[in-house]
Amino acid sequence: MKIEELIVEAKKARELAYVPYSTFKVGAAILTKDGKVYHGCNIENAAYSVTNCAERTALFKAYSEGDTKIAAIAVVADTERPVPPCGACRQVMSELCQKDTKIYLSNIKGDMQEITLEELLPGAFTPEDLHGK
Numbered sequence: 001m002k003i004e005e006l007i008v009e010a011k012k013a014r015e016l017a018y019v020p021y022s023t024f025k026v027g028a029a030i031l032t033k034d035g036k037v038y039h040g041c042n043i044e045n046a047a048y049s050v051t052n053c054a055e056r057t058a059l060f061k062a063y064s065e066g067d068t069k070i071a072a073i074a075v076v077a078d079t080e081r082p083v084p085p086c087g088a089c090r091q092v093m094s095e096l097c098q099k100d101t102k103i104y105l106s107n108i109k110g111d112m113q114e115i116t117l118e119e120l121l122p123g124a125f126t127p128e129d130l131h132g133k
């Protein structure tokens with residue numbers, strides 16, 4: 001699958017965003033190493049802090065189906081620059097994506113930025129830290 005096609009899937013996912021509070025729609029699409037696509041949108045809540053971002057929705061969908069090998073993830077929002085994932089998503093991506101996962105940040109007008117996990121969250125807290133290694 002081409003990068004542009006994965007971004008189109010993220011745009012489709014964005015249309016399903018449940019955003020009555022911010023009205024800010026975000027979409028994500030994951031391509032697994034087996035070639036399957038998972039979609040995710042942001043899902044808000046009247047108790048604002050339990051909102052789930054698009055990136056985490058897509059990753060949790062893939063993991064909960066047993067698909068943990070993530071080839072690529074694309075994220076799209078209507079932002080001036082390619083949408084920057086929030087801090088919580090960076091932490092989750094640093095653990096649930098792999099070192100070689102391709103990460104594409106994009107926006108509705110078509111800008112695209114490829115970024116690595118290490119660039120997204122340098123010095124992330126890892127499972128190794130938790131286990132004292």
Ligand SMILES: O=c1ccn([C@H]2C[C@H](O)[C@@H](CO)O2)c(=O)[nH]1
Nearest residue numbers: 022024026042053054084085086
């Ligand atoms: O990368 C991002 C940034 C923000 N949001 C969501 C959270 C909230 O629903 C809305 C405004 O912050 O956008 C995402 O889904 N992904």
